[in-house]
Structures are given as C-alpha cells and as structure tokens.
Amino acid sequence: MIPFDLTSMPDFGLGWLDASGPYSDVVLSTRVRIARNLQGYPFSVRAKPSDRAAILAAVREVLDHSIPLADGVIVEIDRLGKREQEILLERHLVSRELTGKPGSATHSSAALVASNHEPIGLMVNEEDHLRLQSLMSGFNPRETWQTVDALDEELGSELPYAFHHEFGHLTSCPTNCGTGLRASVLIHLPGLVLTKEINKVLQGISQVGLTFRGLYGEGSEVIGNLFQVSNQTTLGKSEEDLIDHLQKIVAQVVDYEQQARSVLLRDAPNVIEDKVWRAYGLLRHARALAFDEMMNLLSGVRLGLSLKLLLGPSVYVLNRTMVFGQNAHLEESSDGALSASELDIQRANYVRMALAEAEPSAGA
Amino acid sequence: MLCDNCGKNEAEVHLTHIEDNEMKTVHLCPSCAAEKGLDAGSAGKNLPLTDFLAQMGQAALSDEEATIAGPCSYCHTTVDDFRRSGRLGCPHCYSIYETQLRAILRRIHGSTHHLGKVYVPPASAAADQSARLVGLRRKLQRAVEAEDFERAAVIRDQIRELEAAIDV
Numbered sequence: 001m002i003p004f005d006l007t008s009m010p011d012f013g014l015g016w017l018d019a020s021g022p023y024s025d026v027v028l029s030t031r032v033r034i035a036r037n038l039q040g041y042p043f044s045v046r047a048k049p050s051d052r053a054a055i056l057a058a059v060r061e062v063l064d065h066s067i068p069l070a071d072g073v074i075v076e077i078d079r080l081g082k083r084e085q086e087i088l089l090e091r092h093l094v095s096r097e098l099t100g101k102p103g104s105a106t107h108s109s110a111a112l113v114a115s116n117h118e119p120i121g122l123m124v125n126e127e128d129h130l131r132l133q134s135l136m137s138g139f140n141p142r143e144t145w146q147t148v149d150a151l152d153e154e155l156g157s158e159l160p161y162a163f164h165h166e167f168g169h170l171t172s173c174p175t176n177c178g179t180g181l182r183a184s185v186l187i188h189l190p191g192l193v194l195t196k197e198i199n200k201v202l203q204g205i206s207q208v209g210l211t212f213r214g215l216y217g218e219g220s221e222v223i224g225n226l227f228q229v230s231n232q233t234t235l236g237k238s239e240e241d242l243i244d245h246l247q248k249i250v251a252q253v254v255d256y257e258q259q260a261r262s263v264l265l266r267d268a269p270n271v272i273e274d275k276v277w278r279a280y281g282l283l284r285h286a287r288a289l290a291f292d293e294m295m296n297l298l299s300g301v302r303l304g305l306s307l308k309l310l311l312g313p314s315v316y317v318l319n320r321t322m323v324f325g326q327n328a329h330l331e332e333s334s335d336g337a338l339s340a341s342e343l344d345i346q347r348a349n350y351v352r353m354a355l356a357e358a359e360p361s362a363g364a
Numbered sequence: 365m366l367c368d369n370c371g372k373n374e375a376e377v378h379l380t381h382i383e384d385n386e387m388k389t390v391h392l393c394p395s396c397a398a399e400k401g402l403d404a405g406s407a408g409k410n411l412p413l414t415d416f417l418a419q420m421g422q423a424a425l426s427d428e429e430a431t432i433a434g435p436c437s438y439c440h441t442t443v444d445d446f447r448r449s450g451r452l453g454c455p456h457c458y459s460i461y462e463t464q465l466r467a468i469l470r471r472i473h474g475s476t477h478h479l480g481k482v483y484v485p486p487a488s489a490a491a492d493q494s495a496r497l498v499g500l501r502r503k504l505q506r507a508v509e510a511e512d513f514e515r516a517a518v519i520r521d522q523i524r525e526l527e528a529a530i531d532v
Contacts, residue, residue: 037455039455039485041454042438042439042453042454043439043451043452043453043454043455045449045451045453046439046441046453046454067515067518067519068515127451146510149506150506150507150510150512150515153502153503153506154503156483156485156486157484157486157499157500157502157503158486158499159486160485160486161483161485162455163483163485164455164458164478166476166477166478167458167465167469167476167478168478168480168483169478169480169483170452170455170458172451172452173450173451173452174452174465174468174469174472175472177458177469177478178473178478178479178480179478179480179481181480213380214378214380221378221380221389221391222380222389233472233473233474233475234473235469235472235473235475235476235477235478236473236474236475236476236477236478236479237475237479237480238479238480238481239480239481241479
C-alpha cells in the first residue's frame with residue numbers, strides 16, 4: 001500500500017477517461033459494484049465506531065497481500081479535507097453515503113480503497129460494509145464484472161461474508177440482496193433525445209428489468225443527454241445472466257442511438273452541423289459557463305465528433321473536461337473556495353484552455 | 365435554478381421520472397421537497413423504496429404480526445425502524461423477519477431465491493492451512509479460466525509454498 005496524495009496522482013481513478021473501451025463514442029463508462037457484509041457485525045446503519053474500526057482493520061489485513069489491489073491505496077475519508085472528498089465524489093470513486101451529507105461529519109473508519117493503475121477498488125463502511133467496484137472505459141460489462149469478481153473471490157476467501165442459503169448475500173437494504181450486483185453504463189443519447197424517441201426507449205428498458213438515472217446516480221437529474229442505465233433487481237438471477245441481459249439490452253439502445261444519428265444526418269445535416277459547431281464555438285469562447293450549460297455543449301461536440309462533423313478534440317479531452325470542469329476540481333486548480341459566479345468564470349477559462357490545446361479542423 | 369413549486373428558493377432536489385409517456389424532471393427546494401414527502405438531505409435517494417417498503421410492511425404485516433415479529437434479538441431493529449428507513453440492522457434480521465421479507469423480496473425482485481455464485485466461507489482457524497489451500501486452488505482455477513496467467517502464476521507459487529509448509 002502506498003500513501004494517498006491527490007497532487008502526486010492527479011489522474012487518480014480516472015483510467016476510464018481515455019475512451020479506449022468498446023463503443024466509447026456512445027458509452028462513456030461501465031461500472032459494476034457488488035455489496036458485501038461481514039458476518040458477526042451489525043450493518044453500517046447499526047454499527048458502533050468499534051465495529052467499523054474492526055471491519056476496516058480486517059480489510060486492511062487482507063489488502064496487505066492482495067493480488068488485484070497490489071498497488072492499492074487506503075484512503076480514510078475523515079482524514080481528507082472537504083474539497084478532497086468532493087473531488088473523489090466528482091470522480092464517482094466514492095458515494096455521498098460514504099462521505100456523509102454536506103455539513104455533517106463523516107462516519108469514522110469510512111474508507112476508499114483504490115488503485116492508481118487498475119480500475120478496481122472498494123468502499124469500506126458504506127451502506128454495506130464493503131462495496132467492491134470497478135469502472136472501465138466504454139461498453140464493457142463482462143470484463144468489468146470479471147475484475148470485481150476476482151477481488152470478491154479474494155476477499156471472500158479470507159473474510160467471512162454474511163450469506164443466507166435462500167436469500168444469498170445479505171445487504172442492509174433488501175433491494176441489493178442476493179448477488180449484491182449493480183452493473184451500470186453511462187450512455188450518451190443525443191440522437192434519441194433530438195429525434196424524440198428517448199421516452200419510448202427509456203420506457204422499454206424499464207419494462208425489461210433495467211432502470212435509468214442521471215449522471216450522479218439515484219435521484220439525480222439527467223444532464224448533457226447522459227443516462228445511467230443499470231439492472232433493477234439483484235436476486236433470482238445469476239451474475240452472468242444479469243450482466244448478459246444488460247449487455248444485450250444496452251447493445252440494442254446503442255444501435256437505436258446510432259440509427260437516430262444517421263436519420264439526423266440524413267434529414268437535417270445543416271441543422272446538426274450548425275448545432276455542433278455552435279456548441280463548439282460557445283465552449284471555445286464563452287467567458288462564463290454554468291455546469292449544466294457546459295454539459296449540454298459538450299454533448300453537442302461529442303455528437304459532432306462521433307458523426308465526424310468535426311475532427312477534434314478527442315473524446316478523451318471531452319471526458320476529461322467533463323470531470324475537471326466540476327466545482328471541486330475547479331476550486332482545487334485555482335487554490336481556493338469560489339463563489340457561484342467565480343466558478344462559472346473559472347469553468348469557462350478551464351474549458352477554453354482545454355479546447356485550445358486540441359484545436360479541431362472541419363470534418364467531411 | 366429556482367424551485368418549480370415555490371419559485372423562491374434554490375432547487376436542490378431533482379427528481380426524474382416517467383409520467384404519461386414523457387420523461388419529466390421536477391426541481392424542488394429542500395422545504396418544498398420535504399412537503400411532498402421527499403427527504404432533501406438524501407436528494408431523493410431511497411424514496412420510492414422507503415415508501416414502497418412502508419406500504420409493503422403494512423400490507424405484509426397486520427398489527428398483531430408486527431408485534432410478534434421482532435425486535436431483532438441481536439441488533440434490536442424493530443419493524444417500525446425497518447418501515448421508516450428501508451434498512452435492516454444486521455444479517456440476523458433476515459431470520460427474524462424471514463416471512464415478511466420473503467413477501468417483500470418477491471415484490472422487489474420477482475423471486476426469493478439466490479441463483480448467483482454460491483459462497484463458500486473461509487474455514488475456521490483449526491483447519492486453517494488446508495482450508496487456505498482449497499481456497500487458493502479455487503482461486504487458481506478461476507484465474508486460469510479467466511486466462512489471467514500472471515495472477516495464476518502468483519497463486520501457484522503460494523500453493524507450492526503452502527504445500528511445502530504442510531509437508532514439513
């Protein structure tokens with residue numbers, strides 16, 4: 001285990017940004033998490049500080065000789081400043097449940113274990129004792145699941161999990177019990193939104209056991225045409241079946257999205273081209289950008305790239321801008337707390353600079 | 365962004381849902397959200413479930429049953445705690461509230477039976493080394509199946525080391 005320092009690891013947990021995964025022009029990332037609890041301790045909601053400390057100590061012991069997490073770091077959340085916590089949240093490495101609500105203290109012994117090089121980690125003392133997680137570029141449910149599964153095998157062979165012969169892995173909330181598995185993809189669907197087919201598609205997926213959310217998970221808003229699609233149930237199906245089902249349905253959604261994009265390009269090429277370049281122009285020259293506005297404009301540029309209407313910046317630059325254009329990241333780079341209007345100015349500065357480094361040329 | 369309901373305060377709760385075939389997002393300030401039964405602190409988190417569980421809890425349990433079941437002898441979670449939070453207190457709660465949970469799980473998941481991987485817990489300290497050997501062999505097999513030969517080689521070395529130690 002190596003010490004954690006965000007300044008020495010500026011890209012900590014951001015391997016997925018490189019857009020190297022399959023279909024990464026439509027699917028930004030794939031995430032799989034599994035919930036596990038240890039035998040002999042109450043769930044987090046009832047756990048005493050001594051229980052939480054004992055759980056973290058047990059995890060620490062296993063991680064000393066872990067293979068999947070050989071170069072992992074253990075980050076105790078309450079030892080971080082609020083801004084560092086927010087940065088980890090903005091990178092989707094920790095949940096609000098783990099850091100505690102704004103204004104309230106973080107629970108003791110809440111920790112993130114993550115690797116600077118491998119897309120694998122876990123949260124300790126979250127809603128469940130352990131939340132094993134992997135986040136990969138593009139549309140890659142199978143490999144993402146296998147990565148988490150290897151860590152699960154390792155941890156489970158040393159730490160006794162709470163397991164019930166009928167209900168499977170026991171979780172604090174019964175919506176997660178059984179496999180404890182939640183697989184989700186972050187998918188960019190501007191074509192379906194513009195052709196107004198999106199509601200049909202979203203309704204379709206909810207009829208086949210999947211559900212959708214906004215960028216920041218449960219209860220969050222859909223912005224920048226980004227949808228998080230995941231399995232709704234965790235019990236009564238095997239892990240492989242859950243993964244295969246998500247794979248199959250999302251592949252169909254990707255297909256619909258690509259059809260919608262071809263329709264747009266065929267029926268309204270000038271409108272689309274104008275929209276894409278306007279989005280680019282605003283991002284490249286605006287002097288103040290709200291987060292939602294930035295996300296919507298990035299969506300336009302992302303669409304343009306995928307349709308080859310412009311030939312740069314790369315998807316990597318867009319992904320990176322999306323993460324580093326969030327509030328805590330902006331404050332970190334400008335070394336101090338910013339007001340809402342200062343944030344918008346700082347955001348526009350950051351975006352202009354990021355895009356200037358990757359000046360595109362007009363596409364075909 | 366201002367609250368859709370009062371138009372005065374900053375909206376902090378954003379609830380996206382499908383209504384009449386349309387995707388709708390409602391933006392509410394914490395106090396309007398609270399009025400509508402949404403907990404602003406958790407930004408909509410767990411709401412449908414808590415509601416759902418509350419309804420389920422009432423449907424699945426008559427008052428008489430509710431007093432018979434629980435509280436959990438291990439963590440003292442009561443039916444009311446569960447109804448309110450949607451969370452169970454410990455693994456033992458699954459035995460205490462087994463009947464009620466079976467109904468709830470069927471409603472949530474359409475099933476009560478785990479069909480995923482069967483979990484084999486680590487053996488107790490008494491049979492420590494041979495159990496560890498079994499575990500390592502299981503891990504080796506999975507690593508080979510996943511064609512992760514680098515990891516397999518490491519596990520193979522651990523197995524050899526352990527076998528040698530047991531022989532001595």
